[in-house]
Amino acid sequence: MSGLKRGLRDALARRRDDHLYRTRRVIESPQGPEVVIDGQRYLNFCSNDYLGLANHPQVIEAMQRGAARYGVGSGAAHLICGHSSAHHALEEELAAFTKRQRALLFSTGYMANLGVMGALLGRGDTVLEDRLNHASLIDAARLSGARLQRYPHADVATLEKRLADGKATLIASDGVFSMDGDISPVVQLAALAREHKAPLMIDDAHGLGVLGAHGGGSLEQLGLGTDDVPVLMGTLGKAFGTFGAFVAGSEELIETLIQQARSYIYTTALPPALAEATRASLKLVQTETWRRERLRQLIARFTSGAAELNLPLMPSPTPIQPLLVGDSAQALALSEKLFARNIIVSAIRPPTVPQGQARLRITLSCAHSEAQVDRLLEELSVHTHDTV
Numbered sequence: 001m002s003g004l005k006r007g008l009r010d011a012l013a014r015r016r017d018d019h020l021y022r023t024r025r026v027i028e029s030p031q032g033p034e035v036v037i038d039g040q041r042y043l044n045f046c047s048n049d050y051l052g053l054a055n056h057p058q059v060i061e062a063m064q065r066g067a068a069r070y071g072v073g074s075g076a077a078h079l080i081c082g083h084s085s086a087h088h089a090l091e092e093e094l095a096a097f098t099k100r101q102r103a104l105l106f107s108t109g110y111m112a113n114l115g116v117m118g119a120l121l122g123r124g125d126t127v128l129e130d131r132l133n134h135a136s137l138i139d140a141a142r143l144s145g146a147r148l149q150r151y152p153h154a155d156v157a158t159l160e161k162r163l164a165d166g167k168a169t170l171i172a173s174d175g176v177f178s179m180d181g182d183i184s185p186v187v188q189l190a191a192l193a194r195e196h197k198a199p200l201m202i203d204d205a206h207g208l209g210v211l212g213a214h215g216g217g218s219l220e221q222l223g224l225g226t227d228d229v230p231v232l233m234g235t236l237g238k239a240f241g242t243f244g245a246f247v248a249g250s251e252e253l254i255e256t257l258i259q260q261a262r263s264y265i266y267t268t269a270l271p272p273a274l275a276e277a278t279r280a281s282l283k284l285v286q287t288e289t290w291r292r293e294r295l296r297q298l299i300a301r302f303t304s305g306a307a308e309l310n311l312p313l314m315p316s317p318t319p320i321q322p323l324l325v326g327d328s329a330q331a332l333a334l335s336e337k338l339f340a341r342n343i344i345v346s347a348i349r350p351p352t353v354p355q356g357q358a359r360l361r362i363t364l365s366c367a368h369s370e371a372q373v374d375r376l377l378e379e380l381s382v383h384t385h386d387t388v
């Protein structure tokens with residue numbers, strides 16, 4: 001056996017011993033409250049399809065129409081000849097939706113974050129980030145060459161101290177924390193950002209579509225505009241149910257990204273049909289307010305049920321409802337017990353979350369029924385108390 005192969009085999013074995021080994025389940029159906037695995041139906045509580053749009057007939061039809069009109073491949077990067085009228089219309093609609101001058105599509109949220117920080121930061125700059133920010137914001141800061149300083153989660157007082165030296169170039173935070181579900185203290189962050197002249201960037205991957213009366217996300221809910229948060233990043237693969245991401249902001253920000261964001265410039269544009277699908281889902285996000293209302297009702301049903309059962313839920317007002325387990329082996333065992341009862345909930349372990357904070361990340365969708373939420377509570381009550 002070669003040295004490389006042996007080294008990898010040993011490292012994989014260690015990962016397994018530490019209960020950190022990750023595997024994939026093969027899904028044979030569309031996303032929805034139930035999915036099919038190996039011919040069997042499972043109740044699904046780990047998707048980010050919060051509004052039930054990933055398999056919506058109007059979204060599917062828009063993608064089909066888009067494919068019929070534009071074909072499948074975009075053919076090139078946006079700056080070469082891949083920027084279609086479908087992309088352009090979606091960008092204009094996203095700008096209007098976020099009440100910003102312009103919006104720019106990226107292929108994924110990961111790439112949007114890399115693109116923004118790569119374009120705005122360089123050696124000699126300092127970026128301040130919440131310790132629980134999404135991995136893509138951390139990687140983006142590292143790749144930019146700027147100095148990355150992480151402040152304790154949602155700790156505005158420590159952030160203020162770090163800002164005192166006047167060296168910060170950018171503050172970046174998730175709007176809704178992806179593994180905790182809590183909402184960032186964006187009002188305070190915006191006030192500090194303004195006072196210390198360090199622009200604020202919010203990654204609202206889990207807030208957009210879900211929070212705010214019109215689905216405008218954590219910023220709409222908190223009443224914040226472009227002056228407060230000049231750089232807004234949103235993803236389209238979660239509440240929007242499609243794929244891709246965007247950055248919204250001023251004319252100058254977007255033009256700078258077009259000129260300088262390497263993950264925008266050096267990659268093939270999204271398929272135009274996907275942009276058409278997102279245009280349809282954006283309409284549904286804005287007009288079908290009952291989806292958010294229904295989601296809120298299900299969240300309330302789940303959290304009050306969990307409180308009655310004394311389940312160790314972490315406090316969260318969003319559809320991300322983590323159940324704190326602590327130990328990775330126990331989190332995995334609990335997830336496997338639920339799977340044996342035809343319920344999928346993923347165990348989230350380090351390094352995605354801090355050591356000793358392994359958890360089940362339960363996510364709710366407006367497409368779940370009350371009976372399905374009750375069934376989850378019932379199974380959690382049986383299996384949590386003998387595992388945790």
Ligand SMILES: *Cc1c(COP(=O)(O)O)cnc(C)c1O
Nearest residue numbers: 108109110134136178203205235
């Ligand atoms: C999912 C996610 C991303 C990455 O978005 P993709 O489009 O999946 O690459 C970025 N930030 C946060 C907070 C996320 O949850």
